[in-house]
Amino acid sequence: MSDTDFSYPWFANLQALLDGQYVADKLPHAILLTGETYSGKLVFAIQLAKRFLCDETKALAAVTPTPCNDCASCHLFEAGTHPDFSHVAPQDSKQIKIDQVRGLIAWVATTSQRNGLKVAIVDPAEQMNHQSANALLKCLEEPSGNTFIILVSSRSGSLLPTIRSRCQQYAIGLPERSQALQWLHAALPNRDDYELLLDIAGGLPLAVTMQLNDDYLASRKVVVEQLAKLCGNQTTALKSVAEVQKIEIEDFLDICQSIFSDAVRYDATKDINAIRNSDIADSIVQIQNHTSVDFLIAAYNRSCADLRIVRSTSNPNKQQLLEALWIDLRSGNPHVISQFGL
Ligand SMILES: [Zn+2]
Structure with a gap:
């Protein structure tokens, strides 16, 4: 199983909402996906991109609930060479620089090379500097019909208000406690202090597995x-x-x-x-x-x-x-x- 194949039970409601909007052709092209650190929002965004681009989605005329991992699109995605997917993230510094955003804008203007759809992720969006954010605005203002741009952020309040207002905002929330505990039991079968761990992690099960080591x-x-x-x-x-x-x-x-x-x-x-x-x-x-x-x-x-x-x-x-x-x-x-x- 690759890093992009994880789906967590607490994603289900948001996934159903976005898939429904996509199928009804009502999903906005500029999306702001928010959630706390360790909420899993980047995993969700990557999986959304992979599922939308999967050839199964095209064949079914509905979004495949999980990527098939067997089609040409899924293979390209896993190899990091999918021509219709762009992931913009900080490189040598913690900032997303203007040249990266210019590259994204040029990519948005190109035609899809596979099934007509393109998906870009900008993560973490709050790491765009002022210049980068202003450059991206134009792209968000004139959305291309076949491109979805997903901004991922744990501090959406620090984004330019003009960026926020051009995006439809969706939040990855906390799982239900019983759901989180059930998931932790399966993820960490050798422990017996799930309640305490989940409390320390502020209710975020991924913070337990990714941060709370010994x-x-x-x-x-x-x-x-x-x-x-x-x-x-x-x-x-x-x-x-x-x-x-x-x-x-x-x-x-x-x-x-x-x-x-x-x-x-x-x-x-x-x-x-x-x-x-x-x-x-x-x-x-x-x-x-x-x-x-x-x-x-x-x-x-x-x-x-x-x-x-x-x-x-x-x-x-x-x-x-x-x-x-x-x-x-x-x-x-x-x-x-x-x-x-x-
Ligand atoms: Zn596939």
């Missing part, structure tokens, strides 16, 4: 311990940084975000069951006890902002980012914390 789970314990000490004035910022600096920066910030989110939730409810990271709930309560809600909200927002920096910058200065965050948290001052990292 290192990540161990790192949470280190981070919450250090945060509890930091907020309780039991350590210095630099001493504490030394304890956490080996953790991969994206995991580290994701963990901070999750811990502060729990602390804010606990502050509001005083209900320990509201804490998603239930196995480290005692330390999260300590953090809440030592701080104010303004501090917790500022710390949560700062973790999110720093995470965005790490995910969207090609070479963030990780050490500087980490030290700045830790020193600002140690200050205990929400206004200091609110100033974004680098």
Whole structure:
């Protein structure tokens, strides 16, 4: 099975909606597909492209629910040489550059080489710089009759409003909890802590399988311990940084975000069951006890902002980012914390 063949049960409703619109010739040609990191939105977009282009779809006059993997189109798609499919993604930097968008515009203007349909994916769309986004606008304004352009984004709010307004927006949402748990049972048959894992992952089963490895789970314990000490004035910022600096920066910030989110939730409810990271709930309560809600909200927002920096910058200065965050948290001052990292 190739990477493009995964279909997750929580895709079913959106898949049925888009397939129905396609068959009725009502699917908009500019599509904005949104969803959180690890929602599976790129997999969905790629599979949509492969299914639309599959020769089975043409033969059936309806969209094949899964790619046949046996036709000429599916073979070309898997080989990465399908002439009617274009995937625009950042190359050597984390930005989608103007030359790439110009290439896409030129490709859109060409005629389909197979069954009359072309599909392009731009991912992550928020990584287009201003110039690239403006260039793409023209393409979205004058959609070609046989080309679908799918923009994939986890931060659609940071796209130009003019881009958003030209696209029909669809969201990959969270699966039903029972559906997610059932899927996790099958995906990770040797574990027995599915409820906890799904809570830590914010309800996203793919975050469990792709992000929550043993290192990540161990790192949470280190981070919450250090945060509890930091907020309780039991350590210095630099001493504490030394304890956490080996953790991969994206995991580290994701963990901070999750811990502060729990602390804010606990502050509001005083209900320990509201804490998603239930196995480290005692330390999260300590953090809440030592701080104010303004501090917790500022710390949560700062973790999110720093995470965005790490995910969207090609070479963030990780050490500087980490030290700045830790020193600002140690200050205990929400206004200091609110100033974004680098
Ligand atoms: Zn096929």
